[in-house]
Amino acid sequence: MALEASEERVSEFDYNFLPELSALLGMDMGQLVRSQEEEEHKLRMKMKKGFNPQMRSEAKRLKTFVTYDTFSSWTPQEMAAAGFYHTGVKHGVQCFCCSLILFGTSLRKTPIENHKRWCLECAFLLGKDVGNIGKYDIRVKSPEKLRGGKARYQEEEARLESFENWPFYAHGTSPRVLSAAGFVFTGKRDTVQCFSCAGCLGNWEEGDDPWKEHAKWFPKCEFLRSKKSSEEIAQYIKSYEGFVHVTGEHFVNSWVKRELPMVSAYCNDSVFANEELRLDTFKDWPQESPVAVEDLVRAGLFYTGIRDTVQCFSCGSYMWKWEEGDDPLEDHTRFYPNDNIISNLNLRPSFDLITDSRSKDSTGESNHGDPAAVHSTMADDAPSEAQRSECPSSGACLLSTDLAPREAQWFQEAKSLSEQLRRAYTKATFSHMDLPEVYSSLGTDHLLGSEDLTEAGVDEDEDLTTCLMSKFTAQRLSPVYRFLSPLFQEFLAAMRLTELLSSERKEDQDLGLDYLRQINSPLKAMSVYNNFLKYVSSHPSSKAAPMVVSHLLQLVDDKESLENMSEDEDYGKLHQKTPQLMKLIKDMWQVYPEAFSSFISEHLLSIALNIAYVSNTVAACSPIISQFLRGRTLALNVLNFQYFEDHPESLLLLRSVNVSINGHKMPPRVFSYSVMEKCFESLQPPTVDEDYAPAFEHMKEWEKNLAENEDNVRNFMNSQPLHPPNISAGYWKLSPKHYKIPRLEVAVANMDPADQALLQFLMEVFSASQNIELLMNHSNSFLESIRLALELHKSSVTKCSMCGLELSTAEQELLLTLPALQSLEVSGTNQLPEASSPMRVKANFLAAASGEDSTCYPGASKGQEKKKTKKKKKKKMTTKKKKKKKKKKKKKKKKKKKKKKKKKKKKKKKKCGFTDRR
Incomplete structure (x- = not known):
């Protein structure tokens, strides 16, 4: 028997659906799926294959899903019933029989359908005896007559010979140990029978002790008592887990006495085992169908809702294209003979009686006091001896109407309890309430x-x-x-606010403004009162709209409103996602204040414009909006608003418009871990208590994990296709565009060369801009890829800032051809043009023109800058020395002149006859 699944690649994804999914999620799902399938294939090759006898039990398979991710379209019950157990490797599930491994869960197909798709020859699916143990199956089986009689198996060797065809899946329990415990193999599945007490046991698993099982279920057996003492038997029973004070007699002689068959892979726990539920599915059955609905239901089929396609609740097979004269039961038997439900469908002579009894019970006409008139739909009701047969699932059998008086008493108690619950539930008053x-x-x-x-x-x-x-x-x-409902109260509050602001009475207007001012921060406007403001916009009012618009737009620049951004625990009661949203917005405000300002400006402007347009007060609100736009920097997507199509002149009020283009390249690390490691080399490793040792990690291990995480991030980013920003509405519908963007700031980060779509986008945006500023970060070759857009609009490019770029010769020449370039900044690179190169000359010229030091090129390395500073210091030293020498010479000259003057005076005195007698 070939039990092992083939080693061919398993592709769990529908490639025809991937293009739609890629468009929906905005990422290349084909690339992501291929890499994921390759990884899963490698895992499949490593995992153990072959029949797994330890997972024969459905209950054991179900227990493996305790650690399974709850975010799954398949339930653990479905997967366990389909033969799967959780492997513990990612989300992988494996069939215990054919060892098929699946990592994904389909939304459109059930586990059994996917199982059949990839391993149709699985013996478990084909209904062969592979030892599957149903979730509700019990070990005790119905007794049978021994072949050859009791005397034949008095000797252990004779009993051992009966195990010649002992099934492969039960080899975990030794036939020699079973025969020593008095058991004989019956030839059915793994069921054995004691030659002495005739007790039958099955569902043997690895580790089971035949003596212990014998003592637990049949403690009165004469053979058992002859081999084991009463103390040993008592110890066996005491150490047995579960079924306290329960023996085999309770199962053999009670009203729940039945024989469960080899459990089907599909029908276990199927809700459509109930005929009434199957009948309910045919409400939309095509009236022109030639087949009677009752015949389809009797054949175990339910309607799928697609044309005339029906499905069997037991084997999961589909049937369609019904024609005149077709017999559903006959066709079901002919096409799917291995379905266990077929044999059971032919063994119900009391079907009409039961159906009639059920219909009476549903209308409340049945006599619950008469046990013979009661028809139970409980799964545990048992058929009579004449009707007992193998049933594929606990809910699949239609049972006899004969019930014991004890069962009728239970039914009456259940009915009484149901009436009590109904009276309590429908009670109008609830006491002891605040x-x-x-x-x-x-x-x-x-x-x-x-x-x-x-x-x-x-x-x-x-x-x-x-x-x-x-x-x-x-x-x-x-x-x-x-x-x-609190949500409806919020709607009523919005309607009431609109009424107050629209009132002719000043008192009402003042009250409405007081209520409106309770929205005293952008955080509240975007989170707590977001739905409230939507309700306000749904009640158009020409008087209220300008007031609301003015208040919202003032919140952006009100510094006091930013201080009012405190969290309130009551917010989460009305909208569950509000606390998380508030936290994200607060974090943005604290960490990225510039991004926060842009974010709230766009969001509140969107709400304000919506209110203005719905209330038809755009003209009245236009001065308020114009004042808000004056001198402000907004994102490019804001120009998609209808307002900028109707009032394109408002563009001239803006300071600038920015657009960000981010690629998939990973930015370089800010620092190297090798430098950190060298710093700690001289230090002794710290002594850490053993209890806290797991909290520490070696730096090399940490760096390795970080590298793996970076690879995962890189792979994810590469799977997302890059799309240029949307420019299809609002201002972009205008042609020609008489009013242009005053200044366009284009920030490019971690980009590869631009593709054709991005180039077309830049050409369109550049043509609508008066001045263009480029800020490029770690985007090599990007400048060359947009050459066409720059050459067409070179007179508009006024600034170019580059960081971490290695400029090619062609890119340097391209920058030199930009006549309107007023600022050129290069940083974060070791690439330094020669002093006499045109690029270096232009950079120094622009720096000098802007008032900066023209001798220092911004892209110089630290070593070169140090040399320059040394040269400057030498020049300063030489000039100082020269000045000192000049000063000394001047002083000497002055002294000489003074001496000469004194000598001349003395000579003159002598000539005149005057002498100094002192």
Whole structure:
């Protein structure tokens, strides 16, 4: 028997669906699927193959899914019933019989359908005896007559000979040990029978002790008592797990006595084992079909809802294209003879009687006091001896109407309990309630009586008029009240705010403004009151709209409103996702204030424009919007708003428009771990307590894990296709465009060369801009790839900033051809043009023109900059020395002149006859 699945590649994905999925998710799903399938194929090759006898039990297979990811379209019950157990390797499940391994769960197909798709020859699926143990199957089997009689198996060797065809899946239990314990192989599955007490046991698994099982289920056996002492038997029973005080007699002689068959791979736990549920599926059955619905239901088939296609609840097979004269049961038997349900469908002579009894029971006409008239649909009801047969699942058998008086008594008790629950559930009043607490927690389905309101001290007329509660009678003698949904109250509050702001009375307007000012921060406007503002926009009002628009747009620049961005625990009660959204927005405000400013500007402008257009007050709101736009920097996608198509002149009010283009290249690491490692080489490793040792990780191991994570991020980013920003609405519909963007800031990061779509986008955006500023970061060869767009609009490019780029000669020449370039910045590169190169000359010229030091090229390395600073210091030293020498010479000259003057004076005095006698 070939039990092992073939080693061919298993492709669990529908490649025809991938293009649609790629368009929906915005990523290349084909590339992602191929890499994932390759990884899964390698895992399959490593995993153990072959029949797994330890997973024969469906209950054991079900237990393996305890650690399984709950985010799955397949339930553990479905997978275990289809023969799968969780391997523990990612999300892999494996068939215990054919060893088929699946890692994915389909939304369109069930586990059994996928199992058949990839391993149709699986013996488990074909219904062969592979030892599958049903979830509700029991070890005790119905006794049978021994072949050759009891005397034949008195000797152990004779019993051992009966195990000649012992099934392969039960080799975990030795035939010699079984024969020594008094058991004889019956020839059916792995069922054995004691030659002495005739007790039958099956479902043997590895590790089972035949003596222990014998003692547990048949403790009165004479052979057992002759081989084991009463103390040993008692010890066996005491050490047995489960079924306390239960023996084989309880299963053989009670009303639940039945024989479960070899459990089908599909029908176990199927809801369509119930004929009424199968019948319900035919509500939309084509009326022109020549086959009667009753015949299809009797054949175990239910309607799939597609044309005339039906499916068997047991084997999972499909049948369609029904013609006149077709017999569903006959065709089912002919095409799928191995289906266990077929034999059972032919062994129900009391079908009509049961159906009639069931219909009476559903209308409440059956006599529950008469046991003979009761028809139970419970899975545990047993057929009579004449009707007992192998049933493919616990819910698949239609049972006899004969019930014991004890069962009728249970039915009456269940009915009485059901009536008590019904009376408690429909009770109008709920005592011991505190109304404020009720108000904050109750939904629309919680009711209150008048006495409850009185006890809580609530005035019915006054409080009910506030629209917090609705009053209805529902055919009751006294009125009953219920609270409206909190979401509906939010809708009513928005409608009330619009009414107040639209009122002619100043008091109402002031009250409405007070309510509106409670939205005192951008955070609240975008999270807590987001739905509230949508409701406000759905109530158009020419008077209220300008007030709301003005208030929202003022929040952006109000510094005090930013300080009011505190979290409130009550917010999450109304909208569950609000706390998470608030946290994200607060983090953005604290970490990226510039991005936060742009984000709230776009969001609040969107809400404001929506309110203005819905209320038809664009003209009245236009001055407010213009004031908001003045001197502001917005993202390019804002120009898709209808307002910029209707008022393109408002573009001139903006300071600039920015657009970001991010690629898939991983940015370089900021620092090297080898440098950190060298710093710690001189230090002794710290002594860590053993309890805390797992919390520490070696730096090399940490770096290795980081590299793996970076690879995962890189693979994910590469799977996402790059699409240029959308420019298909609003301002971009205008042709020609008389008003242009004052300044366009294009930030490019981690990009490879631009493709044709991105080049076309840049050409379109450049043509609508007066000035263009390029900021490129780690995007080699990108400049060359957009040469055409730059050459067409070179007179508009005023600034170019580059970081971490290695410019080619062609790119340097391209920059030199930009006549309007006013600023050129290059940083983060070791590539330094020669001093006499045109690129170096232009950079220094622009730096000098802007008032910067023209002798220092921004792209110089640190070593070169040090040399320059040394030269500057030498020049300064030489100039100082020269100045000192000049000063000294001047002083000497002055002294000489003074001396000469004194000598001349003395000579003159002598000539005149004057002498100094002192």
